[in-house]
Amino acid sequence: MIHKKLDNFPEGFLWGSASAAYQVEGAWDTDGKGKSIWDDFVRIPGKTFMGTNGDVAVDHYNRYKEDVALMAEMGLKAYRFSIAWARIFPEGTGKICQEGLDFYNNLIDELIKHDIEPIVTVYHWDLPQALQDLYGGWENRQIIEDFNNYCITLFENFGDRVKYWVSLNEQNIFIGLGYLRAMHPPGVTDYKRMYEANHIASLANAKAIKSFRKIVPDGKIGPSFALNPGYPATCNPEDVLAFEDEEELNAHWWMDVYVWGEYPIAGMKFLKEKGWAPTVLEGDTELLKEGKPDFMGVNYYRTGTFEKNPLDGVGIGGFNTTGKKGTTQEEGVPGAYKTKRNEYLETTNWDWEIDPTGLRIGMRRITSRYKLPILISENGLGEFDKLEEGNIINDDYRIDYIEKHLRACKEAITDGVDLIGYCTWSFTDLLSWLNGYQKRYGFVYVDRDEQDEKEMARYKKKSFYWYKDVIMNNGKDI
Numbered sequence: 302m303i304h305k306k307l308d309n310f311p312e313g314f315l316w317g318s319a320s321a322a323y324q325v326e327g328a329w330d331t332d333g334k335g336k337s338i339w340d341d342f343v344r345i346p347g348k349t350f351m352g353t354n355g356d357v358a359v360d361h362y363n364r365y366k367e368d369v370a371l372m373a374e375m376g377l378k379a380y381r382f383s384i385a386w387a388r389i390f391p392e393g394t395g396k397i398c399q400e401g402l403d404f405y406n407n408l409i410d411e412l413i414k415h416d417i418e419p420i421v422t423v424y425h426w427d428l429p430q431a432l433q434d435l436y437g438g439w440e441n442r443q444i445i446e447d448f449n450n451y452c453i454t455l456f457e458n459f460g461d462r463v464k465y466w467v468s469l470n471e472q473n474i475f476i477g478l479g480y481l482r483a484m485h486p487p488g489v490t491d492y493k494r495m496y497e498a499n500h501i502a503s504l505a506n507a508k509a510i511k512s513f514r515k516i517v518p519d520g521k522i523g524p525s526f527a528l529n530p531g532y533p534a535t536c537n538p539e540d541v542l543a544f545e546d547e548e549e550l551n552a553h554w555w556m557d558v559y560v561w562g563e564y565p566i567a568g569m570k571f572l573k574e575k576g577w578a579p580t581v582l583e584g585d586t587e588l589l590k591e592g593k594p595d596f597m598g599v600n601y602y603r604t605g606t607f608e609k610n611p612l613d614g615v616g617i618g619g620f621n622t623t624g625k626k627g628t629t630q631e632e633g634v635p636g637a638y639k640t641k642r643n644e645y646l647e648t649t650n651w652d653w654e655i656d657p658t659g660l661r662i663g664m665r666r667i668t669s670r671y672k673l674p675i676l677i678s679e680n681g682l683g684e685f686d687k688l689e690e691g692n693i694i695n696d697d698y699r700i701d702y703i704e705k706h707l708r709a710c711k712e713a714i715t716d717g718v719d720l721i722g723y724c725t726w727s728f729t730d731l732l733s734w735l736n737g738y739q740k741r742y743g744f745v746y747v748d749r750d751e752q753d754e755k756e757m758a759r760y761k762k763k764s765f766y767w768y769k770d771v772i773m774n775n776g777k778d779i
C-alpha cells in the first residue's frame with residue numbers, strides 16, 4: 302500500500318543497539334567463567350575466518366563502562382546484550398559463579414544509571430561445553446531442566462531491573478548451522494538430529510517463558526527469530542509452491558511453534574515422509590502452548606528468492622565468509638526449493654541481499670499470521686570500514702542502509718504493525734562468528750583486526766552522529 306502520510310514512531314520507542322557476549326566480551330576464562338562450545342569450536346582449524354576467536358574479542362568485559370558512556374553520549378534508549386551461561390554456571394548447572402552475576406549486575410546498573418533500557422538475551426549460542434560433554438547439549442531433554450534453572454537464576458537476579466528479555470537468539474540459525482551445515486558447534490550434518498535438537502530447544506524456550514511469567518510478571522519476553530522473508534523466483538505456480546514450501550520449512554516451522562505450540566501441517570508431513578520429523582512426546586504440545594511469547598523478536602538482514610528443486614536437486618550449499626562478492630553457492634532442500642539470485646536487489650560484499658521492503662513484508666506477514674507486537678532485535682550492515690586520517694570513518698553506506706530500513710519500519714507501523722523497538726546490529730564493532738573482525742557492523746569502530754589486537758581504541762563513525770540525531774528526533778525525519 303502507498304500511504305499519503307506516514308505515522309510517527311510511537312512515544313517510548315526503544316531505539317536500541319545490540320551485541321552478544323561471545324562477540325564482544327573477551328575474558329573467555331576470567332573470573333571463574335567455564336568454557337562454552339564456541340571456546341573449543343574456534344580452535345578447530347578451518348572453522349572460522351583466519352582462525353579468529355573471541356578470547357579477547359573487543360574487551361567489553363573490561364571496558365563496559367567506556368562502552369556504556371558512548372551509548373549514553375549517543376542517547377541510546379535500549380541496549381540488547383546477552384549473558385554468557387558459562388559465566389553464571391561454569392559447568393552449565395550446579396554451582397553459581399558470583400563473579401559472573403556481579404559482572405552483569407554492574408552492566409545493568411551502569412545502563413540504568415544512564416537511562417538505557419537493558420534488553421537481556423538469555424542465550425546467544427554459547428552453551429557451556431560441560432553440558433555438551435555431559436549429555437550432548439541440545440540433543441538431550443535434560444537441557445530443558447538445566448536451561449530452565451539457568452533462566453530462573455537470571456530472572457530472579459536481574460528481573461527487578463530488566464523488563465525486556467529475549468529467550469533464544471536465532472534458534473533457526475544455531476540449530477541449522479550446528480546440526481545441518483556443521484558450521485557452528487557441534488559441527489553435525491544430520492537432518493534427523495537437527496529436527497530432534499530443534500524440538501528440544503523449542504520445549505526449553507517454552508518452559509523458560511512459563512517460569513518467567515511467575516518471576517517477572519511485569520516483564521516482556523520473546524525469542525529472536527532470524528527472519529529471511531522468501532519470494533518466489535517467478536510467477537510460475539511451481540516456483541510459487543517452492544516459495545510456500547520454503548516459508549513452511551524455514552519460517553512457520555519455528556514461529557508457529559512459538560506462538561501456537563503446533564508445527565505447520567504440510568511441513569510436518571514432508572518431514573515424516575523423509576524420516577526427519579522430531580519425536581513429539583505426550584505433554585510436549587501442551588508445554589509449547591503454555592510458552593507463548595509477548596512479542597516476536599526479529600533479526601533481519603536479508604530476503605531469499607526461491608524456485609522449484611527436484612528430488613535429486615541441489616542440497617546444502619556454502620556461505621561467503623571472506624567478503625569476496627559472488628562466492629555464495631546455490632542451495633536448497635531437494636523436493637522442495639532452491640535459492641535463486643534476485644536480480645532486483647543489490648548485495649553486500651558478503652552476498653547478503655539489501656532489501657528494506659523485505660523487512661516491511663516480513664513484519665506484515667508476522668502481524669497477519671500471529672497478531673503479536675514485534676521487536677526488531679537486530680538489523681544492520683556488515684561491511685569493510687576504512688579508518689581514515691584523524692580517526693574518521695565515513696560509513697555513509699551504513700547510514701543509507703539503516704535509514705532505508707527505518708523508513709520501511711515507519712511504513713510498516715503505518716500499515717498497522719505494532720513495532721515496539723529497533724536494535725541495530727551492533728553498537729561497537731565486534732567479532733563476526735565466522736567472518737572475523739573485518740566484517741564490521743558498529744557505530745563505534747574498534748581498532749583491532751584479525752592479526753593484531755592493538756589498543757582496541759574506540760572511534761565514533763559518521764553513523765554514530767547520524768543515529769544520535771534520529772533518536773533525538775524520535776525518527777521524525779526518516
Ligand code: BG6
Nearest residue numbers: 321470471600683733734735740
Ligand atoms: C545474527 C546473529 O545472525 O547475525 C549475530 O544473531 C551475528 O550474532 C549477526 O553477528 C550478523 O551475522 P554475521 O555472520 O555477519 O556476523
